Amino acid sequence: MSKYSFLLTLLLSAYLFYGCSQTESAQISQVQEVTLNETERTPLLLISIDGFRTDYLERTDTPALDYFLSKGVQAEYLKPIYPSNTFPNHYALATGLYAENTGIIANNMFDPELGRFALGNRDAVSDGRWYGGEPIWVTAENQGVRTATMFWPGSEADVMGVRPTRWVQYDNSITYPSRVDSVITWLQVEDYTRPDFLTLYFSRVDSRGHGHGVESDSVTAAIEYVDRQIGYLIDELKRIDMWGNINIFITSDHGMASLSEEKTIFLDDIIDLDHVFVRNWGTAGMIAPRDGRTEEVYNQLKAAEDEYGNVFRVYRKADIPERFRFKNHPRVPEILIEFDVPYAMTSRSNFERRGILAGNHGWDPESPEMHTIFFAKGPDFHEQLTFPYVNMVDIYELMCHLLGLDPAENDGNFDVWERALR
Ligand SMILES: [Zn+2]
8 A cells, every 4th residue: 555545544534434423422442553354354233223023014114124134034033131121131132141140130220339320320321330241342342353333232331441442422312314324434444443343223113112102103103214214224335335245133122012001000009118219110110128128018019919910920039030030130129020011010109290101111021012123134144034033142142153253151042043144
């Protein structure tokens, strides 16, 4: 390369990176200069459409997703981990670990040393001490593969002291086309910071499901809107000559079910709320009784199971079913109330202030309403193939395989992917 063309490359990279307004907010982590690995690695783009229930695909016209699937593979469904909530599942996908092994047990949780974790609490969300396990971007960065995240739960934290080479602080106002533009820009970086693992995240289908319910026109419109973004992404990948040279996953974290007032349970009708800390409301009730009250509170809740028609189950921490892979973490409080779909709990005062959500998730991953999607397309995958269901924790092993990385210890299984891969 001549001095001139080298300079041009540098200028071009600078332009590409800074030329787009939305990437100005991107943070570049310190990267050590490493020689570009000359063995060709096919980049991997991981896309999440939050709250995309399996049957949403048949709901309306989705030309871009249909085109994607005509060139790729599809699992019958993707089974989330318990609880089927956003942070636990996006982070399970990234690490291949169940909640009891990451410590991300809910979107809202409490840790005796770290205090409260909530999605809106930026200090907590970006504090690596909350996150157990090794997410794929840490595995990759530690093995010399650069990563770039256009939003992903956990990607803003210094997990094990490592962040993606490029990452963006969560900001829901960044438009969806701008998010796609960032990924397209990053794929054209020509120096050693070019990422081979990238993410893209869209929340609208989930938020419309919460706000208007599964059956609403608003959810249909959100599905169509996100489908158009996928269409734009495909067009842009074709424009930069990458469509045939990149592996892409389109997936999600959980499904959605509609709530109703008749199926809302008021916790303060059963126990005295002054006797407990409620760490998590909604569809997975996580209750920490105050000093010495555990037996009393447990007995009151347990007695209510029958009275309410057995639409929920009350567990002592030690008795939480093994299959949830949930109980073995210090952040899990003493009592769990696990509801049938579509039952959920609130308090009288909260109900009077805010009513209930139109839709929610968080229930048992075995419930069909909580099942979600996994689609993949790219040089490493067959075309037009459907294979049996996969577990959220299985995806980490697949990502490591595609990127040529040694996986960290995880709860996943690679064998499920053999049929999908070329
Ligand atoms: Zn949600």
